[in-house]
Amino acid sequence: MADQSNHDRATLADQAEARTTAPAASDEKKHPHRGHEQHGHDHYDHDDEDGHDHEHPFEWLEAFRIGLVAIAAALVWFRVWEPIPTVSVIGAVGLLIGGWPILKETFENILQRRMTMELSMTIAIVAAAAIGQFFTALVITLFVLVAEVLEGLTVGRGRKAIRDLLEFLPSEVSVRRTGSIQTVSAAELNVGDAILVAPGGRIPVDGAVLSGNSFVDESRITGESMPVEKIEGAAVFAGSI
Incomplete structure (x- = not known):
């Protein structure tokens, strides 16, 4: 041959x-x-694989988390309803709800022994909350959530463009x-x-x-x-x- x-x-x-x-x-x-020999057909099947971390449409749950964290950050900044002087209840609730997907992904990455952006961001969020800087922790969480959404939209559009190109051949x-x-x-x-x-x-x-x-x-x-x-x-x- x-x-x-x-x-x-x-x-x-x-x-x-x-x-x-x-x-x-x-x-x-x-x-x-x-x-x-199979130019492009195998790649097309790979693009359709399920389970990709960021290839998903923008969902209402993501919008809810982003909105909740943003509102919580504003309330913490203006010191609205602080029944416990040392702990911001609103900030803690905002971090638990908004930061849950970040914490979950970080835990999964640790089990797989992978160092990712989520791990460093989780360390920063936990450290800020531990010293009472809930506003800073909420802002970091907000940036991470927005970045995840933008990444998902960008990856989705890129894969759609590749699929359209393969169909055009x-x-x-x-x-x-x-x-x-x-x-x-x-x-x-x-x-x-x-x-x-x-x-x-x-x-x-x-x-x-x-x-x-x-x-x-x-x-x-x-x-x-x-x-x-x-x-x-x-x-x-x-x-x-």
Whole structure:
């Protein structure tokens, strides 16, 4: 298999070198497949796995905790209802309810012998509360809860963008094999395959241009709306047009 793969790469290299001596017959671009045979399908299944710590929508319970901690911090700052001089009852209740998910995650991380941000934040919260600085402890808790929500939203949007990109990839591609052009499933691509991409077509995998030149829309990959010119040897990315 290794000898055959090397032979295929050598053949493609000879073809690319031969094409460099003459202008391209059309605007089609050809590039070798640089991914693996199941390019993207395995990653798509991984994105859908359950149990990720931060991949979840913004829920009312999170909003309730954030609001409760914010109100508790304001009440502690203005010293509202302090029946016990040395302990802020409102601050303690706010920390128990608002800080529960932080404490729970910290305990789970300790059992797994992992050092995370939650552990350092828990130490800071407990230390501040221990010396009577309940306002500081509530502010730290509030920052952590807001950061967790923002992280969850960011991760969720990023994974959605990846899923949209994978769904955008073509299911069938035109490949030059044994001197002829064949239409095969994208899952059947091998490393070193020469793929033909017509003008306006979608690039199915990462690769490099063997022959031809054109402008490519990489906005789905880079976010840049301006087309990028691709010439022989230039790298191209899956999901580009």
